[in-house]
Amino acid sequence: MSVESRSTARPKRGPGRPPGGGVIVDREQLLAAATAVIRERGPDVTMVDIAAAATVTKPILYRTIGDKEALTNALSEMLIDRVNAAVTLHLGSGGEPRDDFRSAVRGYLAAIDADRNLFLFVNGGSHETAVVQRLVDRSAQQLLDSFTAAREEAGLDTAAARTWSYAIIGAFQIVSLMWLRDDYCDIDTLADDLTHLLWTGVSAVGA
Known part of the structure; x- marks a missing residue:
């Protein structure tokens, strides 16, 4: 591969990520995941628990839904x-x-x-x-x-x-x-x- 072709090659995306690099997830998916984990584990679950159940990071959960009050x-x-x-x-x-x-x-x-x-x-x-x-x-x-x-x-x-x-x-x-x-x-x-x-x-x- 030439120097020029190496410099213009795009980095590989991780699985489940669109071209922009963000995780493919929407509000309804996160609310469904939150509902499921609350039903399973009880009312004391945390935002960390919910993010883990939805397989997203906590910042993504906050960016999509908001804080715990918003959820x-x-x-x-x-x-x-x-x-x-x-x-x-x-x-x-x-x-x-x-x-x-x-x-x-x-x-x-x-x-x-x-x-x-x-x-x-x-x-x-x-x-x-x-x-x-x-x-x-x-x-x-x-x-x-x-x-x-x-x-x-x-x-x-x-x-x-x-x-x-x-x-x-x-x-x-x-x-x-x-x-x-x-x-x-x-x-x-x-x-x-x-x-x-x-x-x-x-x-x-x-x-």
């Missing part, structure tokens, strides 16, 4: 979508209103129980106030829409609908954390207890 926020959004989908399956099924509500409560509990490590991970750290408000708004939206429509139909003010929605989400959040941590009763008992506690307020939504 937690992204996983929170995903979890809310799953929980909302589970609750929606049980709302408005045409049965007795209290039975529908109890089914929705159990659907919520079943969804977080199935993904308990992820639930504990996203609820285990401190969130910025603005982030907490956004996540609460998203979690409460189904209840808020339903309660607001009921009160509007009854010709009543809608302020109470917002209060009840946030109160229910707050109760679910705290009770769920304690239940997953202490496992102090079975899921059906917990669904019955929450329904008994909350139904009086829920049933009065149009009153």
Whole structure:
């Protein structure tokens, strides 16, 4: 090989790297890897654990997703979508209103129980106030829409609908954390207890 050809030859790329030299990975792949390792190892995994599970370096994880707070926020959004989908399956099924509500409560509990490590991970750290408000708004939206429509139909003010929605989400959040941590009763008992506690307020939504 001539001196000229040696000087213009391109260095070999490592496997899995595009011409620019960056690792072929995207945000969705990293979120999927983070979810998998949290489910497998529990809520105490670190960013180093997640990077290793995704077979990328920690700087690449931070560059693609952000810091742990950003990762937690992204996983929170995903979890809310799953929980909302589970609750929606049980709302408005045409049965007795209290039975529908109890089914929705159990659907919520079943969804977080199935993904308990992820639930504990996203609820285990401190969130910025603005982030907490956004996540609460998203979690409460189904209840808020339903309660607001009921009160509007009854010709009543809608302020109470917002209060009840946030109160229910707050109760679910705290009770769920304690239940997953202490496992102090079975899921059906917990669904019955929450329904008994909350139904009086829920049933009065149009009153």
